[in-house]
Amino acid sequence: MIYENSLQFAEKLDQNDSLKHFRNEFYIPKKENGEDKIYFCGNSLGLQAKQTQDYIQKELKDWAKLGVDGHTDAEHAWKPYHEFLTNSMSKIVGAKPEEVVIMNTLTTNLHLMMVSFYQPTHKRHKIIIESDAFPSDKYAVESQIKHHGFDPSDSLLLWQPREGENLCRYEDLEKILDDNKDEVALVMIGSTNYYSGQSFNLKKITELGHQHNAKVGFDLAHGAGNIQPNLHESNADFAVWCTYKYLNSGPGSLGGCFVHERHANNPKLNRFAGWWGHDKATRFNMRKDFSPIPGAEGWQLSNPPILSMAAIRASLDVFEKAGFENLRKKSVQLTGFLEFLVKELNNDKINIITPENPEERGCQLSFQIKDADKSLFEKLTEAGVVADWREPDVIRIAPTPLYNSYKDVYNFIQILKKLLNEK
Structure with a gap:
């Protein structure tokens, strides 16, 4: 896929996403103002499916x-x-x-x-x-x-x-x-x-x-x-x-x-x-x-x-209902979009250490942060991004195909870009 660096492109991908409705089957954590957080932490704890309560x-x-x-x-x-x-x-x-x-x-x-x-x-x-x-x-x-x-x-x-x-x-x-x-x-x-x-x-x-x-x-x-x-x-x-x-x-x-x-x-x-x-x-x-x-x-x-x-x-x-092959296909595109946008930042503060080949990775990209500066992660958290920091110097970002969108990825990059420019 040839990616574009624009909100319109992200929204178009979401419109054409046959799995987009599955996001509505999960509880998305909220910010204090009621907006959805950007949840990229399914590699630590996946979100709750809304039907879970009924099953229990x-x-x-x-x-x-x-x-x-x-x-x-x-x-x-x-x-x-x-x-x-x-x-x-x-x-x-x-x-x-x-x-x-x-x-x-x-x-x-x-x-x-x-x-x-x-x-x-x-x-x-x-x-x-x-x-x-x-x-x-x-x-x-x-x-x-x-x-x-x-x-x-x-x-x-x-x-x-x-x-x-x-x-x-x-x-x-x-x-x-x-x-x-x-x-x-x-x-x-x-x-x-x-x-x-x-x-x-x-x-x-x-x-x-x-x-x-x-x-x-x-x-x-x-x-x-x-x-x-x-x-x-x-x-x-x-x-x-x-x-x-x-x-x-x-x-x-x-x-x-x-x-x-x-x-x-x-x-x-x-x-x-x-x-x-x-x-x-x-x-x-x-x-x-x-x-x-x-x-x-x-x-x-x-x-x-x-x-x-x-x-x-x-x-x-x-x-x-989603089908794992469908989820894997979206996962490759979702993480590929994230990788493309990070490279577009052209910022030496971040080094992606995860393999570029989609066959050699899952949805997670690991960002190695220059000088092990954890303050960037802390500011992302304050801005409503849920990811995690792993010592000594990595932020793990995992857009998961069941409940994350291409717009999530785009909005995350805008937050990250703003924080990098501040520094």
Whole structure:
């Protein structure tokens, strides 16, 4: 698309946007004067779909009316409730339904997956993560290494950008694997880096890891609902994600988990077990030995929180109506428009560190701010722009296609331009 730097062009794009009506299905935070804020923070917490309250209220009413019988007699019976989310979620992450389950929270799921897929030996005990992985991932893998009696200073390998660069190169990952031949047990990468916005080629990483007989997993916290990871096709062993960012399920809501179908019936895989992962036909017999459900469901521990799942179902139903391919197409154009307008500013205060290639990023652009000047971010906040600052020097801007408009992007640039000129 050839972009133009004008309000009229932005308004024309909005008029022709087949997804524009979905903005009205979300609550947009307001400024004190009642105007909508410019909300570019779906990469931290997605906005609430207006139907979420109705979905939760329905479960509260069924609880009041039915009590325990809601597990079987509610309109959306609670016992199989997680199954109502599976088809929609599998489309969003590019997996088969039996490979996906909504359960627990992200880091809990990461630990559960590492119980199964990080099985270190005296020789093969190392884990590779990207150097600027989200801190929770780093803490989780370090603690798993220690749990098995190894030292993170020896067992944790960092895939990092070269000096003077901001993005990771695949040839450097390959070199790490070659330099640590037969010693890497797990490659565990964030599919889309929270800081730089770089979105990785999952299939390529999986192939590299498997060539060295390492297991491969991904954290999709900033990927699910943002890019299409095509998990099944990637051949990854596992993946985990949260649902409260781009998937708009509410603060602290449940996470998701993918286990490739080739592991569905592997009795040799170690796992932490709980009764909700037990064969559904005999789950309530109570005295049966653990017999896992085939597929990702077999990693469940406890019966799930229905109110949280109702909020997820409300959001996923919006995704179903919009169609993820349509959302991704708009996302590419929306972020492309933002990138074009930022470059039009021609201001050396801002350096975009996110890849230019739309295939190597999601909706987020990371603005590296000269001299780590946080005052620019603070002034944007005062002007009604909701973004976030990540230490040491990045403002993350994430126009999301479900509820952001091209006019949002244009108006943001006008605010940014004014603030830069003031300085």
